[in-house]
Amino acid sequence: MDNKLPFNDVIDQRHHRRSDLSSFEYTHKAEITSIHKLTEQENLYRIQIIDPAERERFEFRPGQFLMLELPGIGDAPFSISSPPSRKGDVELCIRKVGGLTSFLSRVERGTHVGIRGPFGTSFPMEKMYGQNIMLIAGGLGLAPLRTPISYVQENRSRFNNVDIIYGTKDPLQLLFTYQYDMWRADDMRLSIIVEKPDASWQGRTGMITRVIEEIFEERDDAFFRNTYAIVCGPPIMFKFVCSMLNQKDLPMQKMFVSLERRMHCGMGKCCRCNVGSTYTCLSGPVFDYWTVMNLKEAI
Amino acid sequence: MIFRVIEKAELRSLFTMLSAANRVIGPVGVGLDRSGRQLYGFEEVHDFDRVALDYTMTSLSAKKYFLPYREIMATFTMDNKDWQKRIDYNIDAPFVFFGMHACDINALNRLDKVLMGSVYPMPYYAAKRKNAFIIGIGCEPQPNCFCRSMGTDTALHGFDMFITDIGDRYFIEIQSDTAFNFLKKIRTGEPVEADHLSFMKTGAGKNEKFAASVDTTDLTKILDMEFQSEVWKQWGDKCLGCGTCANVCPTCYCYSVEEEVSIDLTAAAKVKKLYSCNLIDFAVVAGGHNFRPERHSRLKYRYYHKHRGFVEAYEESLCVGCGRCGEACLADITVPEVIASVREGRKTDGQ
Numbered sequence: 262m263d264n265k266l267p268f269n270d271v272i273d274q275r276h277h278r279r280s281d282l283s284s285f286e287y288t289h290k291a292e293i294t295s296i297h298k299l300t301e302q303e304n305l306y307r308i309q310i311i312d313p314a315e316r317e318r319f320e321f322r323p324g325q326f327l328m329l330e331l332p333g334i335g336d337a338p339f340s341i342s343s344p345p346s347r348k349g350d351v352e353l354c355i356r357k358v359g360g361l362t363s364f365l366s367r368v369e370r371g372t373h374v375g376i377r378g379p380f381g382t383s384f385p386m387e388k389m390y391g392q393n394i395m396l397i398a399g400g401l402g403l404a405p406l407r408t409p410i411s412y413v414q415e416n417r418s419r420f421n422n423v424d425i426i427y428g429t430k431d432p433l434q435l436l437f438t439y440q441y442d443m444w445r446a447d448d449m450r451l452s453i454i455v456e457k458p459d460a461s462w463q464g465r466t467g468m469i470t471r472v473i474e475e476i477f478e479e480r481d482d483a484f485f486r487n488t489y490a491i492v493c494g495p496p497i498m499f500k501f502v503c504s505m506l507n508q509k510d511l512p513m514q515k516m517f518v519s520l521e522r523r524m525h526c527g528m529g530k531c532c533r534c535n536v537g538s539t540y541t542c543l544s545g546p547v548f549d550y551w552t553v554m555n556l557k558e559a560i
Numbered sequence: 561m562i563f564r565v566i567e568k569a570e571l572r573s574l575f576t577m578l579s580a581a582n583r584v585i586g587p588v589g590v591g592l593d594r595s596g597r598q599l600y601g602f603e604e605v606h607d608f609d610r611v612a613l614d615y616t617m618t619s620l621s622a623k624k625y626f627l628p629y630r631e632i633m634a635t636f637t638m639d640n641k642d643w644q645k646r647i648d649y650n651i652d653a654p655f656v657f658f659g660m661h662a663c664d665i666n667a668l669n670r671l672d673k674v675l676m677g678s679v680y681p682m683p684y685y686a687a688k689r690k691n692a693f694i695i696g697i698g699c700e701p702q703p704n705c706f707c708r709s710m711g712t713d714t715a716l717h718g719f720d721m722f723i724t725d726i727g728d729r730y731f732i733e734i735q736s737d738t739a740f741n742f743l744k745k746i747r748t749g750e751p752v753e754a755d756h757l758s759f760m761k762t763g764a765g766k767n768e769k770f771a772a773s774v775d776t777t778d779l780t781k782i783l784d785m786e787f788q789s790e791v792w793k794q795w796g797d798k799c800l801g802c803g804t805c806a807n808v809c810p811t812c813y814c815y816s817v818e819e820e821v822s823i824d825l826t827a828a829a830k831v832k833k834l835y836s837c838n839l840i841d842f843a844v845v846a847g848g849h850n851f852r853p854e855r856h857s858r859l860k861y862r863y864y865h866k867h868r869g870f871v872e873a874y875e876e877s878l879c880v881g882c883g884r885c886g887e888a889c890l891a892d893i894t895v896p897e898v899i900a901s902v903r904e905g906r907k908t909d910g911q
Contacts, residue, residue, distance in 0.1 A: 263581070264577050264578060264580060264581040264582070264742070264745075265581045265582060265654075266581075266582050266653075266654035266655070266656070266691070266693050266738065267654065267738060268653070268654055268691065269654070269690040269691050270651070284680075285649075285680060285681070285682055285683050285684075286633055286634055286647045286830075287647070288645050290645075332636035332638055332643040332645065332819070332828050333636060333638055333643075333819055333821045333825070333828035334819060335817065335818070335819050336817070337846070356847075358846045358847045359846035359847065361846075362846065369641070371641055372641045373641055373642045373643060375643075375645065521845060522843070522845060522851070523842075523843055523844060523845045523846075525815065525816055525817040526815075526817070528679070528680035528682075529674070529678055529679065529680060530674070530675065530680070530682055530813070530815070531814055531815045531816070531817070531835075532813065532814030532815075532835075532837065532865070533814065533816070533835075533842065533843070535837075535861070535865060535869065537864075537869070538864070538865075538868050538869030538872045538873070539869060539872075539873070543678070543679065557784070557787055557864065558851065558852075558857075
């Protein structure tokens, strides 16, 4: 008489309706193919999934993030900064700020890293077809914004007026300066403002809200009724920017922001990124502003 | 649902049969507390006489058998610029859980929703959960128990069989074919009308014994309204931020991932460790910003997640009312008191 309990092999019990159990913790092996210094603090890493088939399958949408894994060091979430059309050949703009990123700033080209993902919600670009878009970034917020910018660039005829508004503390912190001319050439109006100019600075000076005020003066109300806004930056910045835009009757559900939280899994399990009643990794990082307004202590 | 009744002595036969071929976990006495009260824990048992079928409440929940406090998720071998990752979901042999109360079964059901039912099912948990043969057992409400308020005083699913003491015999609910087949090997009987009546009487008797309760009416809204309430500050001043509540909680599943590197730098392990949202660095992001630096904001978030966030996502509370956190709290913070004070907008114990 066999009294042994039957064994349930969970890995074979495919969750056919949703994602597959056996993909948990799966890491794409990738190679750092180039490291480009953007500022004193930020590098742009080009990271390519080594297996060509996996690279082709790595489809993501603007606003999504991935977990970058450095064996022996740890893993951390990063917004993807490269165009979705490039798939698993991604670029990440990373500031040297913690243990993992400091280590990363010292690695060499050719180092193998791991990529999990892509995870999270995205900016609904298709919904914005035929509309005006305001892409607003503060500081490092340009890193996640670079993906929707390149999406708009690649599909420029589908969008109406495109404004890129970018503010930083000082001119030395400006990211992706080599791309500004290309963006302008693609009929995207770029307005840059710095808080603390240096001697050589000739552009606008002040807070990012000043640029938005300028746009308010120039555009009529009808313009804002047909506008979507994507805002990335420190919470205090998008709080001001979004409430300004809301005064112009731009519905909160047409403004999108990206939140940043600590994450250990990226899959709604570790709880570290909880914000209000939800998780940043599953319900976000991209939220519409109405949702953010209803999340406690989101901003 | 299929019911059976067995003579009390038959339970020993069931245990013997199960333990002969499988690992069995059950409630056992593990010592006395400072006031001489018996303490219980879920431990591996080989002898039926050690199983404390009438246990009050285990100090730690059954969580460690499903969500170990420390678990290796993957290992790496590293060689200069390259590495290999080996993922192990730690799928062990099936095991028997002999004697779990309804609150703990319900706690597993809640965990199932997050860890198996959401977008990324977690194989580490699923492997253990799906391979646990769970025998539930009826209980007596303890002073800190408020499971009735949370709707978790009876378990509707999530177990294989459930035993209720109806006086001279045990009444058994059968929920899986595995349980059905095992019961065929011992002497069982079809319950008659008198057994049904005894079962109902047992349930009614239990209901009268609850001392603690939580009023959950409109609680999700009240937690939103009272988010800035001074009451949280007062509880925060009392809280030690030690994370004991999460440690004993049957439904706290949050974790932290750390990498442990071998001394020769050629291997590393990715280790998952259960964490607590009450610990100070829970929400610290790169650069040092802490989204919840104060104790009261962390304590509030714990309540907010259990009684507000989870309810919004799954239409039931993540708290199952087992009362362990109140029992274990070094600062005597209990869920019924905190919720009552938030409802009233002031701390109830006059401090």
